[in-house]
Amino acid sequence: METVLFVDDAPGCQLAISAALRMGGFEVTSIRDGMAALEYLEDRRPDLILLDLGMPEASGIEVLGRVRGEPRWATIPVIVFTASTDAALRARAEELGVQGFFIKSRVSIRELLAVVRKYATGTTSVTLEESGPRIKRFACATDDGLATA
């Protein structure tokens, strides 16, 4: 069973996304801040990290930087799942290297699970991909332009 490290400090998301990932057949470790996530990575290697960016203690970008800077972790796929529409933040994340970038509330569970599955297992699930719309790898749509200025 593939393991996913889910880092998010929002209680609603924690509950819902963890449940969804479990239902999708993943083993989920849910962590509420970046520092704890880095501690977790010290002795375990998840198949994928689903990462929020706006968090207390170490921010998502900090965590991403550390993960990409550490040879042991550098190849772990990271998918960003954030409420932020800040273009600069997104550019920074892409520069560091992410496999997906999703804006919270703009993506369905199905889409999210499909991308997680794709990168966690290296394959895609036919059922999910069929039933969902085509995944935009970088989901920050232009209709959000107002907030990205």
Place this chain on the structure above:
Amino acid sequence: MMIQPQPTCTPRDDREACGQPEYSAGSSIAARWKHWSVRAVIQIALIIVGFGSYELVKETNFSHLTKVQSHIVSTVVVGILSAGIILRGVRVSGQLLDSEMALNLALRESTVKSRQQAELLGSIIGRIPNHVFWKDLNNVYLGCNDQFAVTAGLRDRHEIVGKTDFDLPWTREESESYRHIDQQVMRSGQAVLDMEESQHTAEGVHTCVVTSKVPLRDRDTGVYGVLGIYIDISDRKRIEVLLQSRMAAIDAAADMVVITDGAGKITYVNPAFTKATGYAAEEVIGQTPRVIRSGQHGKDFYEAMWRTILSGSVWQGELVNRRKDGSLYPEEMTITPIRNDSGAVVKFVAIKRDVTVKKEQQALASERGHLRESVAAMEQVLGIVGHELRTPLAGVRAMAELLLMDQITLQDQSHFLKSINQEVVRMSGTINDLLEAARLNSGRAQWNWSVVGMLETWREAADSIAPLVDPTRVSLEVIADPESLEMGGDADAIRRLAVNLLSNAAKHTDGGSIRVHASGVEEGGKTWIRIEVTDTGRGIAPEIVSRLGEAFALNAGVVGSKHVRGAGLGLSICRGIAAAHGGRLSVRSEPGAGTSIIVMLRADLDAPTRQEPEACIVNVMPDSNREQGWTK
């Protein structure tokens, strides 16, 4: 001006030739006449006496003398007589000689005197700064003074004699003009006074001169020449032209210029003043600038201005004045005191500019700036709102999706529904706070003014936040001193402020106390309510204190806290409420030791102020001018 020279000759040179001979001729005739008549009378008298004596001698008893002897005697007598006659004549003529000499001496004295006078006259003419010349009927120069000679390029003033204007350095036009006026003066017999002329001098300089010309008149022969006197006014003229151009500049200036005497009475205003104020020059000259006072500035303002300018310093400032039509206008003014030679301030020159347009432009520019800031802030707020709402929405959306799936357990269903409810409540709170903050900071909020009791309001607030506080670990206390303390304000708004401050304190305080102390204070002649909310919570780091009151500061990553989530709208709302009550907030916080928030609200207002909320937070860092901070 009217100098009468010797009619036919210069006094010194021709004195011997014309003056003295006339005098000596007259006096020797008189002397001769006296001489002869006296001598004749005396001689006749002596002869008569002599012959009388001879007869007497002849008739007297000299019979004993011989004829010869008698003859000798008579001869001697005649001789004596003759000698007497001769001697007498000699003596008379000697006396006559003496008087003639005295006469000559007197004559010489008078000549010396007249020579001295002539010399004095000559030296006066030579030394006055004016140029002096005289010409005959044919415009031929008869003489001039040294100044004139220098200007004419002559080594000696005597060289002028016999020259005409065409022989001198002046231009042809000038020479012709001079001669024309000479002729006019001589023909009419009327003096021409103070006319301005130009003159090209021997040094090659074009000068400006003021000339007066008078006819030279003799009792017998009438007008025989012209005397001219003039002064070089080129320097004066240059200054005059300079002044004229400066005056023209002042007249044409767009800025108002007002000149007053030392007592402040207006002596001059330029057309710009009339244009700006509506007052014509003659309406304000003689008055003081009080005419245009608006009444918007106190006595102190004008006293300070006068102190400055009377001390001789330049005063600069902005003030509001009143036009003739009663309308007000803002102006920038610079008053420069003018001192006389002895240093006393005798005049004031004020340069003023109506800055209505500038003010409007400034207001527009600042409004534009504010708008731009507002738009930027709004974009930022929208971004943050998006963030604030997106996170719970994402959870809600995911849970709703899961609830729609078949494989969900009953236990999960109930979990999800509970969580959805919590998230929705949170989102609605955020939206309410956001709208409230926007309303309060827009300046268009509606206020419901009444008398608000402090004790009652803060107790209600404390009760409403009580569920957030663990009463076994944190004590919550409200003190109003006096208990009847009250103020004019919006009761709901003040309660809201109280709730926000107390809930902030509650959220950050795990143990110790939360204490509210309200009191009345006098400051700056106004009555204030001072409320201090002190907690023993975690405190706020200095870098965060400086950003308190910014909406969303808490969640924009500024105040990172595991324990508290929120949009940071609470203090932003408090700020708007404090502003409406003419007040302010001060924050003093020490991380780990607690936070004090001091609210100062005007107690004596009967309507909300239009104060900008931005100015309402005074951040006070720990240990920095603690006392000053509270009263600032």
